Amino acid sequence: MMRLELVKRPQRSMLFSALSPFLAFGLTIIAGAIMFALLGVNPLSAFRIYFIEPISQVWQLHELAIKAAPLILIAVGLSVCYKANIWNIGAEGQFILGAIVGSMIPVLFPEFEGPLVLPLMLLFGMVGGAAYAAIPALLKTRFGTNEILTSLMLVYVAQLFLDWLVRGPWRDPQGHGFPQTVQFNDSAILPELMPDAGRANWGFVFALVAAVAIWILMSRMLKGFEVRVLGSSPRAGRFAGFGLNRMVFFAFLLSGALAGLAGISEVSGAIGQLQPVISPGYGFTAIIVAFLGRLNPLGIVAAGLVLALTYLGGEAVQSALGISDKVARVFQGMLLFFVLGCDTLIHYRIRLIGLAAPKLEAAPKLKEAR
């Protein structure tokens, strides 16, 4: 009989810290192949449709950028939270509130046009997301609530609030009863980057700028140092004079603002109006992106592109093979599962051990092991 044993490494392994996302991706592919086979599809052709075809033409790359932009924007914000050991799970809600608050301008003042409209909308979006994120921060600092639960539950509040808005007070009166707001006027639409080549809009640029800015913040600035100290050893952070409560607000407001920016960019860019559902779960998928990207903003850009591809692949297999696009969710879930599993290897190594009773046995002379 053999058994596996996890042995703690004396130091964290840099190798596996870098390798873990790739290992996880490999395991996801293997598990995905089994899933496709069980669904009665040839895994190889399914993978070609899932991972290769959606990015084989230029316009498709633009679609990839559209999907990746909100994921990256949200995930870089979340990475700051998670580095600080603060668990904002409610980015989906902050995304929706950003979209709603930013949309106030084109929906309530459709006559207001000009170059000021868009910057104001983006600003409102960030304020909306940040304000919504301030709720769990306030609850945590004042009453000691668990921010995982409060931020998560506020997602459902936000979703239902949006649903009520577009069916009720904000419904387009000329919309034939459809639950949606008016189409935004032209000055409220986020411009496309290269209209001739594809639909990708400035949201992707925002995402890249945010990633670089957060990278500088975390690696070069005192504030980033504060985040890392408080996240890894709170007592040392207190000794340094950094306030944990202030950090809770900083992390929530920053990640909320970025999620809000993602939300308003999505509705003013890709959609053009508010609808009952404006996100295929970007706020949750971004959690996977953040961890797959090692909580490093530059890694997150790469991870965001990979996860965006899982959305496109899901749509592709649905139209080509008639498999539900829920496949995308399955792939995302497996990726997170495997990346968290593989992260164990950063701190532990696996050892195979013969299953013998660890008792009073006559010990064979121990050789120089290892």
Next chain:
Amino acid sequence: MSANHDGTTLLEVRGLTKIFGTLTACDHVDLNIAKGEIHALLGENGAGKSTLVKMLFGSLEPNSGEIFWNGQAVRIASPGAAKKLGIGMVFQHFSLFEALTAAENIALSLDDGSPISSIAAKARALSYSYGLPLDPESLVGDLSVGERQRIEIIRCLLQTPQLVILDEPTSVLTPQEADKLFETLERLRSEGKSILYISHRLEEVKRICDRATVLRHGKVVGHCNPRQETASSLARMMVGNEVKAVVRAPAEGIETAPALLDIRALTRKPATPFSIPLKNINLSVRAGEVIGIAGVAGNGQGEFFESVSGEVLQQDAASVRIRGKDAGGLTITGRRLMGAAFVPEERLGHGAAPRMKLSENLLLSRHATDGKAFVGPGGMVKSAAVYAAAQRIIEAMDVRKSAPDPEAAALSGGNLQKFIVGRELDRRPSVMVVNQPTWGVDAGAAAHIRQTLIELARSGSAVLVISQDLDELFEISDAIAVMHNGQLSKPLPIAEATFEKIGLLMGGAEPGHAEHTLETA
């Protein structure tokens, strides 16, 4: 007090070796423990004592070497296996649940399903028969550190071990409590049990141990009979050379010097059910002097340190005054900006962030006081300047390390302490508050740290040292106050202070009645 062991060997260790990466923590260690003897394991911190003991107790696996128990080769794969053999261990750091009773804590470790009431009865009987009275129904949170140690000892004895390993048992006891413990150990020896006694306190080893094995840098450097050695000859074996004695220049004109740190009627409610409230603490530390605060661990020293450092704020701003100004309402950053510096007891996780580089750990306490030097416009860290300053401290304090700028956790405890103390000294603070300055630091480095603290005071700073090491306090202090149960005694000038007087105060005697003995310790 002759050893009555019959000469037969209980435990024999041959060539035991443990390697961590590039460090050989134990290098072909040989050790013999006879039945019915108290055997001392001597060595400085980092000499490999803990590693050796962990291998004997099954919590570490040796890379090579053999262990013989009653003449038979054994492999000790786990603490459970060690207990089955008959090896019991009392750790230096207790593992007790404060919210449970003593009996419940014992039951958890016995794991044999016998009812609590019978365990409590057994524990009570055993504790009285060994002169370590213990009420099994009492909550651990309400007990003193000495009493908690009794639980650990009783828990260990309930498993009727042949060999009891005690790791630095007196480091948390008053001198009087230690005497009690020694009586118990002698009682165990007379019953034919063996004791492996780990310590770096030479006087007590000379007093109770029959034989000693001395470790240095992971190697056995000698076996001896401690009674035939002098403290200094034992120290030489441990350290390898003479340790330079600390020189305390006479403090002149202290009486007229201004108080740089003034603590007035400092009171603090307990933050958790198990923390110690501070009761009306008054203390002045003047420019030029070193004041020591003695006390058994867990009598409010940690709470006191947090209050003085500003990690916890005071409601009454005048209860802590730095350089003549109220500081009680200021955060630790505010107090640092007034010229104060602090070194906490815990190094990893409090004084330093374990997974961060030394240069980053320099920034930890000095990002505000040295804001101009270390932080540029827009909050950008000037990493080159921070790195250079860290290297300067590393050099000044002789910090030994394996890489130019290693993570704090990669350093040995003593070397990290040198860096943390050096980080504050480098600022030339006018008020320095240090909790346990040399805990776990080797003798040479400890002497260096003590000397620098005295010199800092003599150059015009006020130095407050909290320590559980009385030798240390007597070496460096101009006056010693004692903290007991959240109260602080009046400082005794060093000329009047004796071990006995301080020891009685540590045990809770009223300052006026210091000449009476304490009935129970």
